[in-house]
Amino acid sequence: MAIPRAARTQRRTRIQEEKEEIILEAALDVFSVSGFRGSTIDQIAEVAGMSKPNLLYYFRTKEAMHRALIDRVLFTWLEPLRAFDANGNPESEIRSYIRRKLEMARDFPRESRLFANEMLQGAPHVEDELRGPLKSLVDEKAEVIRAWAKAGKIAKCDPYHLIFSIWSTTQHYADFDVQVRAVLGQEHSGEGRFEDAARYLEKLFVDGLGIRQP
Amino acid sequence: MAIPRAARTQRRTRIQEEKEEIILEAALDVFSVSGFRGSTIDQIAEVAGMSKPNLLYYFRTKEAMHRALIDRVLFTWLEPLRAFDANGNPESEIRSYIRRKLEMARDFPRESRLFANEMLQGAPHVEDELRGPLKSLVDEKAEVIRAWAKAGKIAKCDPYHLIFSIWSTTQHYADFDVQVRAVLGQEHSGEGRFEDAARYLEKLFVDGLGIRQP
DNA sequence: TGTAATGTTTACCAATCGGTCAAATTATCT
DNA sequence: AGATAATTTGACCGATTGGTAAACATTACA
Structure with missing residues (x-):
């Protein structure tokens, strides 16, 4: 008789690793579009190419x-x-943070949407992670930014809202992709929009934060 | 025999107006959290306090x-x-646009989430509106911004991405409200966060767009 | 006040939902 | 090869889904 995975103590089989990978991939497809409540196991099974049981x-x-x-x-x-x-300097750190976030929005839009879906529903499954690890990490980075402002390296600003604004502007290109495409029109809907966005956002934040260019 | 509303030609009854209002209010509650697929008529009926039929x-x-x-x-x-x-001047127009959008995020978060949900799902029900009326309106306003840049009133920048960045930063406080609260912690979770956000965002955009203060 | 139109509810439907079960199939190891 | 464990599937379950039919109740208006 088959023993359900969660109750097993032994190491994972090759098949287990492969199939779990396929399933999570399919689940990402489905959950990221329809959210938890709106998704069905049957949908995921079909995408994964295996039976529901x-x-x-x-x-x-x-x-x-x-x-x-x-x-x-x-x-x-x-x-x-x-x-x-x-330890980096403010300008290059902020520039590369924006770039990295934009690359993730471009390369992993489903992950972004999965997360956004969860937020919209009030984070019923991850509220603990938000209040715990996420808040800690943000607190830590906010302290860095505050120190930069104190040292006069960047303009005084609320570091939390600064982080929020980088999150929102970059993730927007994944979460609201349809809208962005629709507004830009077919001619500007190529992947070039991410380069345009990077150029615009880097300038916005560098100038907006009063970062002196050497 | 009752004639379904949609097939009727006569004017709407008082009862119709009241009940449709109640229903849409309840529907906003439900759809804005769970999206279209994840919401059920029964849920809406319960919130509205009436039977499903x-x-x-x-x-x-x-x-x-x-x-x-x-x-x-x-x-x-x-x-x-x-x-x-x-016809307004760039600084006050952008400042008040940010303020208005933030006020909407604060006062109508459900509306914002309903829209965000629809975008995440690929806008299956509103793609036409995006490509039509929305794009037209944005095109028109983008032209205004472009003219400002040409006249040297603001720095040269991509007007579309500027609009996107105002949308995303402001709507973030409605759509990602849980996350914002979790990161800010209880002490800063009062309504004051909208004032802080307004202050930060106005400065970010005014300075980021190189708008000279008179 | 009568009556026709409007509004509401109970009972119900077929389809789909998340999930179970046991039998059948396949992989692994000696 | 044979035994044992791991994997896969079809059939099925009760609950929930979006929606209907028809009886019943209320309202508007002559």
Whole structure:
């Protein structure tokens, strides 16, 4: 008789690793568009190319699938902020943070939308992570920014709202992609819009924060 | 025999106006959190305090309810952009546009989330409105901004991405409200965060766009 | 006040939902 | 090869889904 994965103590099989990967990939497709409530196991099964009971062999509930997905995404999603370096100089740090976030919006839009969906629904599955690890990380980086302002390297500003504004402006190109394309029109809907956005946003923040160029 | 509303030609009854109002209010509650697919007529009926068939007497399908809601929201949601005046001076126009958008995020967060939900799902119900009326309005305002830049009143910048950045930074406080609260912590989660955001964003954009203060 | 139109509800439908079960199939290891 | 464990599937379950039919109640108006 088959023992459900979660109850097993042994190491994971090759098949397990492969199938779980396929499932999470499919789940990302579905959850990122329709949110948790709006998605169905059948949809995910179809995208994954396997039967519904087979999915449920690897993840015992829809929630477990969503949970595993969120955990994975949340970690990589914070990578750019973690890379934000206190020892670098403000201008290059902010420029590269914006670039990295924009690259993620371009290369991992589904991850961004999954997260956005969760936020819109009031973060029922990740509120703890927000108040815990996320807040800690942001607090730490906010302190760096505050120190820069104190040293006169950048203009005085609320570091939290600064971070929010970088998050929102960059993620916008993933979450509101349809709108961006529709407004820009077909002619400007190529991937070039990310370069345009990077140019505009870097200038906005560098000048907006009063960062003196050497 | 009762004739479904949509097929009727006569004027709307007092009861019709009242009940449709109640239904759309309840629908906004539900749709804005769970999106179209994730919401159920039963949920809306419960919030509205009436029976499911009674809802379906006023709106023949779930889609019709969503449609009516989107139409209404889309109009009022674009009000601040419509108010954006070519004859005003750049600084005060941009300042007040930011303020108005922030006020909407504060006072009508459900409307913002309804719209965000629709975007995340790829705008299956409103893509035409995006490509039509929305694009036209943005095109018109982008021309105004371009003229300001040409006249040297503001720095040269891509007017479309400028509009995107104002949209995203302000709507963020409605759509990602949970995250904002979690990161700011209880002490800064009062309504004061909207004032802080306004102060920060106005400075960011005024300085970032190189607008000379007289 | 009567009556026709409007509004509301109960009971119900077929389809889909998340999830279970046992049987069948495949992989692994000796 | 044979035994054992891991994987996959079809059939199925009760609950929920969007929506309907028709009886019933209320309102508006002559």
